[in-house]
Amino acid sequence: MATQVAHLDFERAIADVEEQINALRTLARERGLDVSSEVVALERKLDDLKQDTFANLSPIERVQVARHPKRPYSMDYLEMVFTDFVELHGDRQYRDDEAIVGGWARLDGEPVMVIGHQKGRDMKENVLRNFGMPHPEGYRKALRLMKLADKFHRPLITLIDTMGAYPGLGAEERGQGEAIARNLREMAALGTPSVAVVIGEGGSGGALAIGVADRVLMLENSIYSVISPEGCAAILWKDAAHRDKAAQAMKITAGDLKGLGVIDEVITEPAGGAHGNWEETAAALKEALVRHVGELRLLSRDALRRARWDKYMGMGQVRAAR
The missing domain is CATH 1.20.5 (Single alpha-helices involved in coiled-coils or other helix-helix interfaces)
Known part of the structure; x- marks a missing residue:
């Protein structure tokens, strides 16, 4: 608590x-x-x-809440929302990436596969977790677990909370871009129900690599964007101090993204934010997960794939070049 x-x-x-x-x-x-x-x-x-x-709250204030150091992380929700969690490690190619956690668990008594980004609470843990920024082996571990869920036709739940994939030299040499791209393709083709929840920060491809789900939910004070407000401001105005303006223009809040059709539901947080009341937030998250997983279980593999295709192909607008 x-x-x-x-x-x-x-x-x-x-x-x-x-x-x-x-x-x-x-x-x-x-x-x-x-x-x-x-x-x-x-x-x-x-x-x-x-x-x-x-x-x-203004958009930039919601960014601050999404990054709050006392906000519940994936492992916290694994304790409060799920039972019987058994963590699985490694990508079977290089090493285990602690920035991605995952394994079998039970949701309301039913077996599910859960995968999530994990940040640290202090400097020692943040070094271990790489501040929640996965290397390619983290995404390959996630893909391995997704395929396990698909093999046994168990629902897949992902918890998104990262500023982005790690952009270091070693990560790029080991195929960071390829690992993310492969996850996007494979998630789109899964034959098992999938629900993704943005619980804090949803940063760029690092978030999307575990976010191509049948249903995408966001906690009320979480954010989901192609780049951070500071990064956007540095590019457009050459000054990260314009992050307030960038956050407003980027439409990165849960309410904005629900209105744009990018996500399917906003999970209401208690007054004071998730960091002020973990238990109430976890209860709301569990209710939403149980409901969405229950609805998706009724669909066949082919119906899931068709609905997922229609969902993502229906986003945005296509304009003819002039």
């Missing part, structure tokens, strides 16, 4: 009220005072403040 959270700039007023509540409770405990009515009033104020603040 996330109890101690770092506060973002726009959460300062929320933090102040939380401090007042904690101070009153400490005073009551130390001096034996009854401050229940005051605490109840402040808790109501806190709830209203959270609702108002998070209902009116």
Whole structure:
């Protein structure tokens, strides 16, 4: 459970009220005072403040929430949403990439394959996880697990949370681009139900490599984009300081992408964001997964492939060249 959270700039007023509540409770405990009515009033104020603040976030503020260091990661959801998780390692070619985790688990009692990006909580873990940026062997591990799911016709669930695939020299030498491209092709052809969820950052091909699913969902304060707002600003305006303008123009929020038809559903986060209430977020995620997997289970392999083809071919607009 996330109890101690770092506060973002726009959460300062929320933090102040939380401090007042904690101070009153400490005073009551130390001096034996009854401050229940005051605490109840402040808790109501806190709830209203959270609702108002998070209902009116700008795109760049949602970027900050998506990157929040206390936001639940894939392994956290594996503990809260799934049971009986058995992690599988390695791509059978080079090594095991800790930036991608995956294995068999049960969702509401039913066996599924789960694959997700995994970031670290501290520097040591981030070095191990490479800040959630997979190498090609990570995507090859993911493909191996996808094919296992397809072989046994078990639903595939992917949890997306990466700033992008690792762009280092070694990764490129070992075929980063090819590994991502192969995953796109193979995911499009799977004969088993698949659901992808953007739980934090969905960055470029690094996210898409495990995101070509029958249903694509996003947590309310997650983002999904071809490039980061800072990267976009650096290219267009030669200055990353224009990231607010870039985030607005890029349409990277869950609401924007649902309106554009890129994703299928926005999963509502509790007031205060996923980082403020892990359990409620996990419950909402589980409900959505159970519902979508249940619907997709009713389709045959051929029907799944046809529906998936229609879904992705129907995105965007084609304009004739002049």
